[in-house]
Amino acid sequence: MSAVFGHANEPPTAARTRPAGRRLPRPARIGLYAFLLTAAAFFLLPLYVMVVTSVKPMEEIRAGNLFAWPVHVTLAPWVQAWLSACTGLQCEGIRGGFWNSVAIVVPSTVASIALGALNGYALSFWRPRHGEALFLCLLAGAFIPYQVMIFPLVRALSMLGLFGTLPGIVLIHTLFGMPVMTLLFRNYYAAVPRELFMAARIDGGGFWRIFVQLMLPMSLPIVVVALIMQVTNIWNDFVLGLVFAGRENLPMTVQLNNIINTTTGERLYDVNMAATLLTSLVPLAVYFVSGRWFVRGIAAGAVKG
C-alpha cells in the first residue's frame, strides 16, 4: 500500500500529467528536424528555381535574381514549351515528343512486364531443363553496360528492317527490360508455395491457364512495382530513343534536349524550365499515384494465401 501512495506523490507522475503540448522537445529531436529540413531544402531548391523560373517573363530572368519570387506570374512559357518551342528546325513544341514517348512507353512496359512475368513463372514452376543456366545468362546481360551493345543492335535491327521504327524501339526497350523483370517475377514466384502450383496441376490447369487465372491475379503487388520501374526507366531513357527510335518517333527526352540546345538569339530559360518540368511530369505522377502500392509491393514477401 505504502508503495502505491509513494508512487502517486512522486514528482515524475506530476510531470507526466502536464499537458503534452507544453513539453519542450529534446535536443536530439531538434537536431533531427534541423537535419531533415536542411536535406529537404537542399533537394527542393533546384525544383523551386525551376518552377519559379518557368513562370517568370524573360525580363525578370535577365535581372539575374535566381531565387526571387516572380513579380508577374505568366504561364506563357509553359504554353510555348508545349506548343511552339523549336526542336531543331520545327517549332511545334514538345507535345509531339510527349505523344511519341507515350507510344513507346505503353507497349514497351506492357510487353516487358508480360514477358518478364511469363519468364519468371516458367522458371519458378515449370523448371525447364537448363532454365537456371539461361537465367544466369540473362542476368549477366544486365551487368554489361548497354552502350557496348548499341552498335551490334543497330546492325541487327536494320537487318530486320526495324531500325528507326516504333516497333524497333519497343523491341529494344522490351529486351533491355527482360533481365530485371524476369528476376523480379522469378523471385516473387519463388515465394509462392509450390503446392499451390501442384494443386492447380491436379485440377487440370495447363501452362497458360495456371499463369493467367492463378499466378497473374496473385501478382498485382509485384506488377505495380514492375510498372513503376519500367515506366520511369523507359520514359527517362535518352540514348536508346535517340539511336533507335528514328526521326519520326523521337521521345520527349530527346526533344527536350533539342529545345534546350536550340538557340536562336536569346536563351529562353523560362521555356526550357517549363519543358523540363513537363517532361518529368509523367514519372512524378506515377510515383505520386502508386507510391502506396510501391511500398506494398516491395513488402510483398509477406503476401500469402
Next chain:
Amino acid sequence: MSSVDVRQLAVRMGGTPVIEGLDLSVHEGEFLVLLGPSGCGKSTLLHSIAGLIDVDAGSVHIGGRDVTQEDPKDRAIGMVFQSYALYPTMSVERNMSFGLRVAGTPKAEVARRVARAAKMLQLEPLLARKPAQLSGGQRQRVAIGRALVREAEVFLFDEPLSNLDAKLRAELRRELKALHQELGATMIYVTHDQVEAMTLATRVAVMRGGRIQQVGPPAEVYAKPANTFVAGFLGAPTMNFVEGLLVARAGLPAAPAVLGVRPEHVRVHAHGSDFPSAQVALVEPLGATDIVWLDMQGQRLAASMPANGAWVPGTIVGVEMDLSRACVFDSKSGERIEADAAAFRHCTATA
C-alpha cells in the same frame, strides 16, 4: 473407387536416388497410410502417384490402367496438401469449382457438386469468403472439399493435418475417418504422425530411406513390427529395447538378440516381489496413465502404468515384462525373429 498399383518405381532427384524398386498395392476402398520420418521418400511416392514428378523407372497403375505417362488431371485423383494450397485470389466456391470449370463441366453440375461437398464439410456459410478470411481448420476443409468435388477415384493426402493445432488435428482426423467411411473411396495418406497412422489406416506402410519396411493393418504392424525401426517408430513412448542373448534352440546356436517390449507390457511392482529389480528414474503423469521411466542395471525402460502416484523417483521396484507379447529382433540386422521371448536372456541377468 480404384485400386492403385506401384511397380518397381524409381525416382531420382538431382542424381541421387530417393526411391528405388518400390512395389506397393493399394486395394479398392482402402485407407492406406504411408508413415515414416521426414526425408524417407513418402511424399515423393505420393507425388509420383499423383503425377507431379517424373519417375525414372517403373509404373503406376490406377484402376488397372497404366497412368505413368499421364497428366495429373487424367489420373482421376484428388489431392490435399499440408499448406492447404488454396488459390488466394478465389473465393471458397471458386476454389472448389476450379477443376470442374477447367474441365468444362456444365454449370448446373458444378453447382450441384460444390453444394454437396460444402454440405458434407459444413462449408456452406463460407462459400463466398476468400482463403485469407478462414481459419486453419476451415482452410483445410476447403482443400478437402476441392478434392471431393472432383469425385476422384483416389484421394491423396500429403500431411494434411500437420499445420493444425492439436485440438483441431484430432477433430479433423475424426472427420477424415468418417468421410472415408461415407465415401468408401481409396485414400492414400502421408504422415509422420504415428497416431494418425494408427487411427485412420486400414493398412499402414512404414517407410525408411525410400524403402517400404512393412505393410499391414495398424494393429499387426504395432504388435509384430518387422524390424526395430518399425517397432521404434510406432507407439509412444517407443518400444523398450533390451540387449541380450537368445539361448540355443531347435538346431540354432545361441545368438545375441534384442528384446522389444511395449511400455504397456511392462508392469511395475513393489520391491520385494520375485521380479528383477530396477530403480524409478522419472515419472511422466499423462492423466489416465503414468509413464514410469526405470533404470534396470543401466538399461532404460519405460512402463505405462495406471496413474496412482505410487511411484516415486529413487525407489527400488520390481519389473515384470509380459514376454508373450514381446518381440525378439536380430541384434545385427534388426529384423524380427520368430522366437519365443522366453528363450531370451537379459545381458546382465546372465552375467
